[in-house]
Amino acid sequence: MESIRRYRQEHAGEIVQELVSFVRVPNNVYVVEQIQRNAGALRAILERRGIRSELLPTVTGKPLVYGELLTPGAAAAMLIYGHYDGVPAEPARWHSDPYEPVLRTHLPVGPEADWSAFGLPANGWFDGDWRLFGRSVADSKNAIIAMMAALDALRAAGQRPGINLKFLFDGEEELESPCLPAVLETYRERLAADVMISASGERHQSGRPTVEFGIRGILMFDLTVYTGTVALHSGHFGNFAPSAAFQLAHLLASLKRQDGGVQIEGFYDEVTPLSESELNAIRQIPAVEEQVRRQFGLARAEVEGRSLQELINLPTLNVRGVRSGFVGDEARNIIPNTATADFDVRLVRSMDPDRTLATIAAHIERQGWTVLDREPSRAELLAHGRVVRLRKRSGFPATRTPLDSPVAGQVVKALQRAADEPLVVMPTEGGSLPMCLFEQIGLPFVGLPTSNFDCNQHTDDENLQLEYLFEAVDLFASLFRWE
């Protein structure tokens, strides 16, 4: 490990520069040309390490990038799954260009933050506390660059991976990987491995190196309340025409108590209790609730009296957005006749997206609503008192690898060797990826997140604390040695 660390300290400038160059290629997941350009850039990154690469085509035109590095005599294989696409960035809401990374000495939280930006230091010296800002610096181009640097470091130390490496990089992860099922089916034999490492996400809030053996599923849907055929003048029809905005408010308030608990009958019924080893792992995870609360200005937790880890092992019901009528300068004096709420539900082990949606629909019906899967006609509006359209967007179940399996033990051992502190071993992580797809073809899931927890992924000012990048090099190198 000593030679690995020395290598990445001496080559810190090159590592950061390679990440900066990669981020400069815009990667909005909705823009096919941008994703294709990124796939080309990524192949060049692989080929520089002598990794045989190819594009796995998809019907969307956004390819997966596959690479293979076989080591003579290696008895096992590891599939590393990552992604190179990014969610759209709204430059006007960022403090710097999302695709022109800058380093800053402070984290931008709250109006009182102190700001100073600069380019890459000429002397090649980096403070690990500095942060690099740009789209995908933390989700997840950083992971790709770190694993490549790990290979460079091993080679410089005269070492070779102890396991055959197969790299699979998705170009549509942020759209829930619509083409991944077909690719896994088509290339099933080539992708066969003894373990799958999902290389994205954020370390535990304590900042300690983290490994996850499960990931949540998700259900996305939207609800639209209809109260009439048109928006009406609030002076002439106020008190008479029902407001969709107020109706939706009452519907939302019926879903969750103000203290945050979901009050839908049966919502928690399918949650499988944690095993003894999972409970034990959770108990060893440092408490970070106070730190998180203060950092993000949260006066209290939505659900109080439970640790964040316990909460992650429960399903969530989140409203991602609400729209009705107009606000601010666009506001006009109408009674909105429609109101929409968009939801994501995080699922834990054993829950099924469709069964959960049916549970939610049944609750809404019990509140007196007629639930349709389409916009109601005027006749339907008149026939039913309260009408709501419920529309499923997408969904997939959770994944979990048993903590007491041999492969889990081997991963923990390899990662712990590269870490100065005790690993955080999480039975599941909070985010959602369709890792059930890998489970279905026999690949046990392991998540290796390498970003800081406050990296603003998926929103403005995404950033990566540099020490996380450097330590990821050590972690990947040790994992690849597979000793």
Added chain:
Amino acid sequence: MESIRRYRQEHAGEIVQELVSFVRVPNNVYVVEQIQRNAGALRAILERRGIRSELLPTVTGKPLVYGELLTPGAAAAMLIYGHYDGVPAEPARWHSDPYEPVLRTHLPVGPEADWSAFGLPANGWFDGDWRLFGRSVADSKNAIIAMMAALDALRAAGQRPGINLKFLFDGEEELESPCLPAVLETYRERLAADVMISASGERHQSGRPTVEFGIRGILMFDLTVYTGTVALHSGHFGNFAPSAAFQLAHLLASLKRQDGGVQIEGFYDEVTPLSESELNAIRQIPAVEEQVRRQFGLARAEVEGRSLQELINLPTLNVRGVRSGFVGDEARNIIPNTATADFDVRLVRSMDPDRTLATIAAHIERQGWTVLDREPSRAELLAHGRVVRLRKRSGFPATRTPLDSPVAGQVVKALQRAADEPLVVMPTEGGSLPMCLFEQIGLPFVGLPTSNFDCNQHTDDENLQLEYLFEAVDLFASLFRWE
């Protein structure tokens, strides 16, 4: 009256054409140049009738247009107040160009409507059921054209107005007439009159000629709930970070019962009961609730068990719009840290906007919220559990002219003479205009609305049923005779 009717039947084509030409001058109230062009077009319309006109300048650059038509020997004066501006139109949401009027034979309500559009008929014959579509065809360029045609008809019949006429046309009515107070102050003596006729709005839903002796006030404000400094990832922080969208839903649900009644303590306290003559007038107004309900697809009234007229004599609490996070194709898996609701409150006689806002703020505080007039700092977020910003946008009180006053009697008599059916006499109308400004300088308010109630004013596909335009000519002519 007979000669007036004959005139406007024979000149129907010219009357409609003059309205069409006026509507073709776009009048978005936010665009100064458009409003100025309209003021010029309006002056030409006045001058064609020999009405001495001038522009009354304002600090916003959007002038009021004043015109005077004095009749030798007339003992009294009438101020007619109207407006020539329009709310912005979103062409993509209209079925035809908002500023290129078309005639149609069917009203577009509901997906089943049958559509056919055509230009002005060459033979000059118009069916009164046809509708003209365009911005301000009903709110309120139609009223201006009708009163000008009334003067033409009087002249053609060899008659003269029996009262001195003073016309005052606002160019910022849709922005609540920010410059009207200064203009009324500056030109107070010139504008002095025995009665003020406000010429805009919609007739009663029965379709009968309508006169109103009061108009509601309004209070506009917005509420923004804050639950943290940034939007957080819903997978990593769901169940832990409180959602502003759910918090706002609970706040909104606390304001109004699901059946629509406002449940804010003290909200109705300042409502003055109706007088005997007002109650009597209300009892004579035809019931239209069923018609309105069916036309707009309303399964039931928001507040049940009261007539629409009774509901108009109560204050409203309406949410004009709600915004939080993102929905639809823009949706992303974050927990929104802000959620905004924009409100309008219709005020009835005796209510004061500021006192009502204080009543609402007190209710919100009783629900456990800290109410600020600005965005909270992180320290404030941490110090208080629930934080909401309450921001007043604007407001003014209601106006009411006693139904048993001599001027009210004279107006009713003049209008009834021009009408085939019994007048609808309303103690107040549902809309809001700052008519208190006229009351304050001694001008008793009378509202003469001349559009169909389903004219879609302030929204898409604004339209005018032609018979309302033609009958308005009769009503104005008789009113101007003042016999």
